[in-house]
Amino acid sequence: xQTYVIRRxxxxxxxxxxxxxxxFLIMRVLPGDPLASxxxxxxxxxxxxxxxxxxxxxxxxxxxxxIQYLDWVADILKGDLGYSFFRTEEPIRExxxxxxxxxxxxxFFGVIFSWIIGLPVGIIAAMRRNTLLDYVSRVGVTVGMAxxxxxxxxxxxxxxxxxxxxxPPIEVAFIWDDPWKSLQQTVPPAAVFAIGGGALIAxxxxxxxxxxxxxxxxxxARAKGLMNRAVLWRHAFKNxxxxxITLSGLQLAGILSGMVAVERALGIxxxxxxxxxxxxxxxxxxxxxxxxxxxxxxxxxxxxxxxAYAWIDPRIRYR
Amino acid sequence: MKKISRIQLTMVAVGVAMLLxxxxxxxxxxxxxxxxxxxxxxxxKEVMxxxxxVVVKEEVVKxxxxxxxxVVKEVVKxxxxxxxxVVVxxxxxxxxxxxxPVEKLxxxxxxxxxxxxxxxxxxxxxxxxxxxxxxxxxxxxxxxDFHQGAAAYAGQTNIYNNLVYYNQADGLKTIGxxxxxxxxxxxGGTTYTFKLRDGVTWHDGxxxxxxxxxxxxxxxxxxxxxxxITATGLFESVxxxxxxxxxxxxxxxxxxxxxxxxxxxxxxxxxxxVIYPKRFMEENNFxxxxxxxxxxxxxxxxxxxxxxxxxxxxxxxxxxxxxPYADGARLLNxxxxxxxxxxxxTGQADFTWNTCGDVIKIALERPDLDAKYATGDIFFMTRGxxxxxxxxxxxxxxxxxxxAFDRDVWTDIYMxxxxxxxxxxxxxxxxxxxxxxxxxxxxxxPGYRSDKxxxxxxxxxxxxxxxxxxxxxxxxVISTGTSAAPFAAAMQSMLKENLNVTIKLREVDRHEFGExxxxxxxxxxxxxxxxxxxxxxxxTPAWNNKFVCGAAGNFTRYCNEEFDDIxxxxxxxxxxxxxxxxxxxxxxxxxxxxxxxxIGGDQVDPMWWKYFKGMALKEREWGQWGRxxxxxxxx
Numbered sequence: 045x046q047t048y049v050i051r052r053x054x055x056x057x058x059x060x061x062x063x064x065x066x067x068f069l070i071m072r073v074l075p076g077d078p079l080a081s082x083x084x085x086x087x088x089x090x091x092x093x094x095x096x097x098x099x100x101x102x103x104x105x106x107x108x109x110x111i112q113y114l115d116w117v118a119d120i121l122k123g124d125l126g127y128s129f130f131r132t133e134e135p136i137r138e139x140x141x142x143x144x145x146x147x148x149x150x151x152f153f154g155v156i157f158s159w160i161i162g163l164p165v166g167i168i169a170a171m172r173r174n175t176l177l178d179y180v181s182r183v184g185v186t187v188g189m190a191x192x193x194x195x196x197x198x199x200x201x202x203x204x205x206x207x208x209x210x211x212p213p214i215e216v217a218f219i220w221d222d223p224w225k226s227l228q229q230t231v232p233p234a235a236v237f238a239i240g241g242g243a244l245i246a247x248x249x250x251x252x253x254x255x256x257x258x259x260x261x262x263x264x265a266r267a268k269g270l271m272n273r274a275v276l277w278r279h280a281f282k283n284x285x286x287x288x289i290t291l292s293g294l295q296l297a298g299i300l301s302g303m304v305a306v307e308r309a310l311g312i313x314x315x316x317x318x319x320x321x322x323x324x325x326x327x328x329x330x331x332x333x334x335x336x337x338x339x340x341x342x343x344x345x346x347x348x349x350x351x352a353y354a355w356i357d358p359r360i361r362y363r
Numbered sequence: 364m365k366k367i368s369r370i371q372l373t374m375v376a377v378g379v380a381m382l383l384x385x386x387x388x389x390x391x392x393x394x395x396x397x398x399x400x401x402x403x404x405x406x407x408k409e410v411m412x413x414x415x416x417v418v419v420k421e422e423v424v425k426x427x428x429x430x431x432x433x434v435v436k437e438v439v440k441x442x443x444x445x446x447x448x449v450v451v452x453x454x455x456x457x458x459x460x461x462x463x464p465v466e467k468l469x470x471x472x473x474x475x476x477x478x479x480x481x482x483x484x485x486x487x488x489x490x491x492x493x494x495x496x497x498x499x500x501x502x503x504x505x506x507x508d509f510h511q512g513a514a515a516y517a518g519q520t521n522i523y524n525n526l527v528y529y530n531q532a533d534g535l536k537t538i539g540x541x542x543x544x545x546x547x548x549x550x551g552g553t554t555y556t557f558k559l560r561d562g563v564t565w566h567d568g569x570x571x572x573x574x575x576x577x578x579x580x581x582x583x584x585x586x587x588x589x590x591x592i593t594a595t596g597l598f599e600s601v602x603x604x605x606x607x608x609x610x611x612x613x614x615x616x617x618x619x620x621x622x623x624x625x626x627x628x629x630x631x632x633x634x635x636x637v638i639y640p641k642r643f644m645e646e647n648n649f650x651x652x653x654x655x656x657x658x659x660x661x662x663x664x665x666x667x668x669x670x671x672x673x674x675x676x677x678x679x680x681x682x683x684x685x686x687p688y689a690d691g692a693r694l695l696n697x698x699x700x701x702x703x704x705x706x707x708x709t710g711q712a713d714f715t716w717n718t719c720g721d722v723i724k725i726a727l728e729r730p731d732l733d734a735k736y737a738t739g740d741i742f743f744m745t746r747g748x749x750x751x752x753x754x755x756x757x758x759x760x761x762x763x764x765x766x767a768f769d770r771d772v773w774t775d776i777y778m779x780x781x782x783x784x785x786x787x788x789x790x791x792x793x794x795x796x797x798x799x800x801x802x803x804x805x806x807x808x809p810g811y812r813s814d815k816x817x818x819x820x821x822x823x824x825x826x827x828x829x830x831x832x833x834x835x836x837x838x839x840v841i842s843t844g845t846s847a848a849p850f851a852a853a854m855q856s857m858l859k860e861n862l863n864v865t866i867k868l869r870e871v872d873r874h875e876f877g878e879x880x881x882x883x884x885x886x887x888x889x890x891x892x893x894x895x896x897x898x899x900x901x902x903t904p905a906w907n908n909k910f911v912c913g914a915a916g917n918f919t920r921y922c923n924e925e926f927d928d929i930x931x932x933x934x935x936x937x938x939x940x941x942x943x944x945x946x947x948x949x950x951x952x953x954x955x956x957x958x959x960x961x962i963g964g965d966q967v968d969p970m971w972w973k974y975f976k977g978m979a980l981k982e983r984e985w986g987q988w989g990r991x992x993x994x995x996x997x998x
Contacts, residue, residue, distance in 0.1 A: 075871070075874050098588070098591060101589070128669060139669045142668065201705075205709065206725070209708055211711075213711065214695060214702075216671060308699070311705075311706075321670050321698065325503065
């Protein structure tokens with residue numbers, strides 16, 4: 045187990061190195077640099093070539109790419125995430141510290157809500173296979189999986205704004221400061237994610253449960269006179285839930301990527317919205333650090349999922 | 364009876380002595396049986412200067428009340444007229460027989476700065492103090508240096524002052540004092556002398572002086588090496604700036620610049636002419652991108668939360684003592700267009716400078732919200748064409764496009780069916796009420812009228828004359844993304860139908876626009892290659908930068924010597940009537956030989972709760988997203 049964990053941790057190094065190189069290069073390939081976002085192109089006054097060159101120099105954009113890359117990586121290793129553009133009064137670290145709890149809460153709630161929605165639907169559908177309940181749940185699951193989360197978010201915001209003059213708070217609210225405001229901010233996007241995520245979990249849990257219910261040991265359990273409930277919870281569910289855990293890990297990653305569109309649609313001041321703003325402004329340092337952060341989260345969530353297997357199913361051993 | 368202190372007695376004695384001394388020099392004495400009332404009124408000089416701002420510099424009211432018996436009242440007003448004249452008015456009314464011991468002495472000294480033209484104050488009577496004003500708008504800045512291109516979109520300029528500023532209370536129709544108390548124009552419009560306010564302090568406690576103004580404008584006019592000041596070109600006519608004394612600044616211009624005061628008053632997107640502290644600039648090597656410089660403005664920076672909000676506190680030492688009315692402001696960073704309005708609609712903001720029509724419509728239906736549809740904006744909706752490339756190298760093609768372009772269709776798309784409410788403008792923007800043609804006149808002009816029959820017939824004739832009777836293919840650069848698509852489709856459709864022109868789209872990232880326009884790598888290009896924002900209501904500086912042969916921002920490569928001559932005259936002509944005529948000549952010429960595809964004027968749609976007052980947003984003919992120290996919350 046220990047060896048496995050160490051090996052997995054070591055494997056994260058090349059993975060994250062790849063992420064840093066990829067995001068660094070892609071930002072340089074994309075048209076426009078941080079100077080383009082200072083608005084000059086849209087103004088009446090356009091900077092001369094000399095002025096632009098001077099500004100690029102001030103930003104360090106005239107240095108060779110590998111120097112820029114190494115500087116960035118060195119700063120990260122020192123724990124210095126740098127600043128957004130020239131703004132030394134606004135360290136990126138502070139921005140991440142402030143926004144990460146919002147996005148984390150959304151992701152956490154998103155997964156929890158997905159389980160709350162998906163598992164009962166999946167279990168009921170499996171237990172009532174080929175009944176009306178099963179058909180209805182399967183239609184619901186198909187719709188839930190087909191509808192993109194950003195569309196659900198847009199629909200939700202249009203309905204709540206027009207009919208209730210309500211939208212989630214646009215300022216960051218921490219659950220330990222103002223729980224009610226924080227819940228207003230994080231529950232709607234989490235619910236949006238839970239529609240797709242819950243549908244996926246319902247589908248997966250139904251399928252795996254049906255498979256497990258046909259296993260010999262379940263038949264044995266029934267043969268020895270155990271009640272349906274005991275068979276389900278004591279024998280079937282634990283085994284059926286393993287793929288669902290894997291799915292939840294992937295779902296968490298899906299929420300991270302979906303966060304960009306959903307936070308933007310609902311106006312939630314989380315990391316996803318910050319990433320959109322940064323991309324719009326070509327704020328390279330913010331983009332690089334955010335994407336790297338998402339990469340780190342993704343890698344460690346996968347690791348956590350793998351380790352959770354052993355905890356849920358003691359038969360699983362890592363070599 | 365309460366005991367009178369020695370100090371109080373001394374003060375009364377000194378007061379009486381002074382009054383007796385003044386009485387000796389009195390100009391008028393009224394005898395009333397039983398008592399003597401002396402009225403002294405000393406007027407050194409009274410001057411009426413039409414249109415000028417007259418400042419009551421100081422008003423001292425001293426009242427000594429003695430119960431039941433006598434009243435001594437002294438009023439001293441010091442009135443200044445900018446430039447040369449000082450009016451001092453003294454009025455003293457007193458009784459001379461004071462027999463009852465003074466029981467109460469009230470000495471009230473009120474120093475106010477009040478001008479007879481206007482004072483920065485809310486237009487409504489009895490504004491309430493207190494509360495935090497919440498503004499939803501884009502508040503993200505790439506850096507903090509306004510002069511180096513930091514977008515002065517919304518509220519950050521509340522930290523600063525200009526020399527002069529637009530009156531928020533009359534819908535930005537007049538320009539009046541700000542850090543400058545008064546100004547004088549001499550030498551045929553080539554010397555501007557500004558008298559600055561005394562006693563103004565920066566937010567860090569340092570004293571403001573003429574040196575700050577000189578340092579600010581020297582940085583703009585001659586930027587230190589490595590600095591890219593976007594407004595340098597706008598202040599091209601300034602030869603030098605000098606402080607003639609600690610509170611007087613003189614601008615020496617190379618030539619008269621009729622819009623010079625406008626340039627100084629602006630804190631908008633294109634030219635935020637705010638004043639920075641000299642000491643802070645020196646400490647930061649004149650580069651203010653990294654740190655927020657202290658200002659003198661009505662609000663002081665408290666906190667910045669990146670991408671979230673700016674928190675401002677009221678400046679307790681603001682030089683307009685009754686402002687700001689609010690205790691603070693929160694500038695909420697809301698970038699998406701409609702979200703700015705929904706932030707107001709959902710009670711998370713008090714107002715926004717601009718939001719989308721759908722939200723405005725909801726606001727107008729509600730009794731507790733208000734909005735103004737189609738306030739002018741100092742932006743144009745245009746497209747640039749490259750005059751060095753076919754077919755736009757032919758003036759007949761440009762004229763044909765100008766005539767055949769259906770502005771109603773375009774603005775209908777923009778306004779979701781309300782295109783006719785959209786500001787229709789010629790080359791002189793519609794919100795320049797002194798120089799623009801009336802809307803009715805504009806709507807009757809070829810090219811601008813709704814009935815396109817004659818215009819299209821003429822345009823087809825011109826295209827045939829130019830050798831394009833069978834049509835032509837034109838590449839049109841648009842931005843990637845969904846927002847450009849409906850306009851591109853409209854362009855394709857109307858030009859195909861009206862002129863048999865095939866528009867071939869080339870999608871690029873909008874961040875490439877600057878490079879594309881600069882390099883000339885376009886045939887028909889985005890607005891950035893034409894005109895977007897302009898720095899002043901007077902369009903002349905924009906023409907200088909965009910349409911004059913070889914100008915820095917002339918991306919279309921337009922060159923018309925006759926037009927350049929008109930602009931040269933506009934650059935120095937100060938007579939309003941003659942300027943008006945010159946604008947008409949320029950307008951006719953540009954209609955005949957269009958330098959860009961002019962679609963219309965842009966607009967902003969502000970929205971606010973009805974309890975948000977003090978800004979006269981309904982009175983505005985054009986939008987300035989700047990300060991709001993006169994705003995107050997009626998709740």
